[in-house]
Amino acid sequence: MEAGYAKGTTGIAVFNVDGGMKxxxxxxxxxxxxxxxxxxxxxANLSGKWSSLLLIVLAERPRRFSEIRRLVFDISxxxxxxxxxxxQRDGYVHRxxxxxxxxxxxxxxxxxxxxxxxxxxxxxxxxDQNHMAVREARDRFDAIAE
Numbered sequence: 001m002e003a004g005y006a007k008g009t010t011g012i013a014v015f016n017v018d019g020g021m022k023x024x025x026x027x028x029x030x031x032x033x034x035x036x037x038x039x040x041x042x043x044a045n046l047s048g049k050w051s052s053l054l055l056i057v058l059a060e061r062p063r064r065f066s067e068i069r070r071l072v073f074d075i076s077x078x079x080x081x082x083x084x085x086x087x088q089r090d091g092y093v094h095r096x097x098x099x100x101x102x103x104x105x106x107x108x109x110x111x112x113x114x115x116x117x118x119x120x121x122x123x124x125x126x127x128d129q130n131h132m133a134v135r136e137a138r139d140r141f142d143a144i145a146e
Contacts, residue, residue, distance in 0.1 A: 045090055050075055050083045052120055055109065058093065059117045062108035092116055 045051055050072065057063060057071050069080055084107060087093040092113035098104040109117065127134075 042090075045086045046116070046120075048083065048086075050079060051087060052124070054080075054083055054087060055092065055113065055117055055120060056124070058107060058109045058113070062096075062106045064104060064106055068107065087113070 046055075053072050053075075054068065057068055063071075065080070065084075068084075069075065069077065072080070075083075084093060084095070088095055091110055094108050094110050094113075096106045096108070098106060
């Protein structure tokens with residue numbers, strides 16, 4: 001399907017570049033409410049400051065809490081715990097308590113987490129290639145806004 005421009009009933013322009021659903025179609029599919037939009041729902045926790053970093057760390061192999069904390073050194077213990085719980089709740093991360101003295105807790109990606117990592121990897125690569133352009137755009141904007 002060709003890229004197209006449509007003015008929907010929402011009053012905003014939407015593009016249907018690859019034949020995917022338009023915003024209006026998504027809204028209609030969810031009773032006129034975007035609160036239940038799958039994209040919005042799934043990305044709510046994944047778009048946080050720490051979620052993608054934790055998925056990257058866990059994509060390589062299962063890790064213990066202290067190891068994750070060392071690798072993502074600027075995250076607080078509280079935020080690490082909270083983010084791991086959110087990722088666990090959404091089914092991306094599995095928490096395994098290994099019976100030992102003291103007990104060991106290991107975190108790993110679930111099959112769902114691994115399936116999310118591939119699209120995330122594309123975003124990571126894009127960010128790596130375009131980071132400087134984004135920073136330059138911010139600098140230009142900030143210079144004008146001052």
